[in-house]
Amino acid sequence: MGGFPHSIHFTGLNKPIRAEHAVRNLEIIGEIPREIDGAFFRAVPDPAHPPIFEDDILLSADGMISRFSIHDGHVDHDIRFVETARFKAERAARRALFGKYRNPFTNHPSVEGVDSTVANTTPVWHGGRLLMTKEDGHAYEVDPASLATIGSWTFNGRLRSQTMTAHPRLDPVTGEMFFFGYEANGLCTTDIAYCIADKSGELVSEQWFKAPYCASLHDFAITENYAIFPLFPTTADLARLKAGGEHWAHQQDLESWVAIMPRYGKVDDVRWFKGPKGVSAFHLVNAFEDGGLVHLDHCLSDTCAFAFMREAGGINRAPQDIKGALTRWTFDMAKPGDSFVERPLGPPGDLPRLRDADQGRAYESAWYLTMNPQGGPPIPGGPVGAMFNALVEVFPATGRLAMLGLKPGMGLSEPVHVPSRDADKAGWLLTVVDTQMGEDDFRSELWVLDAGDITRGAVARALLPVRARPQVHGVWVSSAELARTR
Ligand code: V55
Numbered sequence: 330m331g332g333f334p335h336s337i338h339f340t341g342l343n344k345p346i347r348a349e350h351a352v353r354n355l356e357i358i359g360e361i362p363r364e365i366d367g368a369f370f371r372a373v374p375d376p377a378h379p380p381i382f383e384d385d386i387l388l389s390a391d392g393m394i395s396r397f398s399i400h401d402g403h404v405d406h407d408i409r410f411v412e413t414a415r416f417k418a419e420r421a422a423r424r425a426l427f428g429k430y431r432n433p434f435t436n437h438p439s440v441e442g443v444d445s446t447v448a449n450t451t452p453v454w455h456g457g458r459l460l461m462t463k464e465d466g467h468a469y470e471v472d473p474a475s476l477a478t479i480g481s482w483t484f485n486g487r488l489r490s491q492t493m494t495a496h497p498r499l500d501p502v503t504g505e506m507f508f509f510g511y512e513a514n515g516l517c518t519t520d521i522a523y524c525i526a527d528k529s530g531e532l533v534s535e536q537w538f539k540a541p542y543c544a545s546l547h548d549f550a551i552t553e554n555y556a557i558f559p560l561f562p563t564t565a566d567l568a569r570l571k572a573g574g575e576h577w578a579h580q581q582d583l584e585s586w587v588a589i590m591p592r593y594g595k596v597d598d599v600r601w602f603k604g605p606k607g608v609s610a611f612h613l614v615n616a617f618e619d620g621g622l623v624h625l626d627h628c629l630s631d632t633c634a635f636a637f638m639r640e641a642g643g644i645n646r647a648p649q650d651i652k653g654a655l656t657r658w659t660f661d662m663a664k665p666g667d668s669f670v671e672r673p674l675g676p677p678g679d680l681p682r683l684r685d686a687d688q689g690r691a692y693e694s695a696w697y698l699t700m701n702p703q704g705g706p707p708i709p710g711g712p713v714g715a716m717f718n719a720l721v722e723v724f725p726a727t728g729r730l731a732m733l734g735l736k737p738g739m740g741l742s743e744p745v746h747v748p749s750r751d752a753d754k755a756g757w758l759l760t761v762v763d764t765q766m767g768e769d770d771f772r773s774e775l776w777v778l779d780a781g782d783i784t785r786g787a788v789a790r791a792l793l794p795v796r797a798r799p800q801v802h803g804v805w806v807s808s809a810e811l812a813r814t815r
C-alpha cells in the first residue's frame with residue numbers, strides 16, 4: 330500500500346509528523362517560574378512508515394522521546410525516535426515490516442526473531458537511567474542529554490521476564506522501583522513476573538506467579554506493605570493471533586480479579602479478590618493503607634476504553650455510552666473472603682497524576698483528565714480517538730473537586746507535577762494543550778499551571794512552532810536528578 334490510512338489513528342491530531350527536531354527558545358507568553366528547572370520527558374507514538382494493514386492503530390506507532398528542557402524561564406524542545414530494533418529494521422527496508430498490533434503472525438518473514446517492541450508508552454527515570462517502556466517487551470535506555478538510544482535494557486541481562494510494564498511504581502522513601510511483566514513467558518502466557526529494583530537500578534527480586542487468564546495488565550499499585558495487581562477481562566488468545574486476529578478482546582461476561590500480596594513477600598502469599606464482570610481500568614491513581622484496609626483508587630469504566638478491543642470481543646457500544654467514575658475499591662485485609670467494597674470518588678476520566686511523594690501513601694489530592702460539559706465535542710486524537718478537554722483535581726477525603734475546563738476546539742494531555750522548592754507550596758503542573766485551528770491544523774503549547782489552583786489557567790505558555798502529536802505518558806526530572814545520570 331502507499332500512504333497512511335485515513336482512519337482516526339492517522340488523521341487530525343493523530344496525523345503522522347515523523348520529524349525529529351530541536352527547537353531552542355520557544356516563544357513564551359507570561360513568565361515561567363524560575364524554580365522550574367529540569368526536563369519534561371514525554372512518550373509520543375508516531376509511525377515512521379505507513380502500516381502494512383489499513384486498520385492499524387496508534388498503539389503500534391514507533392516511540393518518539395520528546396523533551397521540554399526548562400531553565401531560567403527558557404524552554405527548548407527536542408524530539409527523536411527511539412531507535413528500537415524494529416525501527417532500525419523498518420528504516421533499512423524503507424517500509425513497515427511488522428504487522429498488526431502485537432501479532433507476530435502478521436509480520437514480514439524477514440523480521441522473525443527481531444525485537445518487536447516500539448517503546449512508545451512511558452518515559453521512566455530510575456537509578457540514573459531514562460527508560461522508554463512498552464508493556465509488550467523490554468524497555469529501551471535513552472541518553473537523557475542527547476536523546477540518543479543506548480539500547481534494550483534488561484537490568485544487565487538479569488531480567489527473565491520477556492516484558493516490563495510501562496507503569497512501574499517508585500517508592501518515594503526507599504527509592505526502589507516496583508514493577509511487573511505480564512506474558513512474562515511469551516505470547517499469551519499467564520505468567521506474571523513481579524520485580525523490585527533497588528534505588529541504584531539493580532534488579533534485586535523477580536518472582537513469577539500465574540494469573541487466572543492472560544489479561545491486559547496495564548498498571549498496578551503499591552502501598553507501604555502491599556503490591557496490588559488488578560486484572561480486567563481484556564484477554565489474549567493464541568488461536569486468534571494465529572488466525573491473524575487482534576491481540577486483545579474484551580470479555581464483558583468475565584470477572585475482574587485483584588491480586589494483593591506483601592510487597593516484600595512471596596508470590597505464594599497472593600490473595601485473590603473477585604471483582605465485577607466486564608469492567609476495565611487502564612490507570613490507577615494510587616493505593617494506600619488505612620489501618621487494616623487497603624484502598625485502591627482507579628479510573629474505572631463499565632467496558633474497555635479501546636474500540637478495537639471491544640469490537641474483537643463482539644461488543645457494540647458507542648464511546649458516549651460508556652459509563653465510568655474515578656472509583657475506590659477497599660479491601661479489608663483482616664477479613665477472610667474474596668469480596669471488597671466499591672464507592673465513586675469523582676467524574677469519569679483517565680490519565681491521573683499523583684505527586685511523587687504521595688506514591689503508596691494516603692494523599693490529599695491528585696489530578697486527572699476528564700470532559701468539560703461546556704467544552705463542546707472533543708477534538709479527535711490520542712489513542713482512543715478523542716482528546717480530553719478538562720483537568721480536575723480531586724480531594725478524595727472531602728469529595729471536593731476543582732476543574733479547569735478548556736474552550737471548544739481544545740484538548741490536553743496528561744500533566745506532570747513539578748514540586749516547589751518551598752515545601753509549603755503546591756508546585757506546578759505542566760501539560761501540552763492542543764487547539765484546533767482548521768480541519769487538519771492544530772497549534773500545540775506547553776502550559777504551566779499553578780498546582781495549588783488549576784482554575785487560574787495557564788500562568789505561562791511556551792508555544793511550539795510546529796504541531797505536536799498526542800503523547801501517552803510523561804515524567805518530570807529535575808536538573809538535580811539529571812546530574813545523577815549514569
Ligand atoms: C495502553 C497504551 C499502549 C498500549 C497498551 O494506555 C495500552 C493504554 C501506548 O501503548 O500498547
Ligand code: FE
Pocket residue numbers: 450495496547611612802
Ligand atoms: Fe498507561
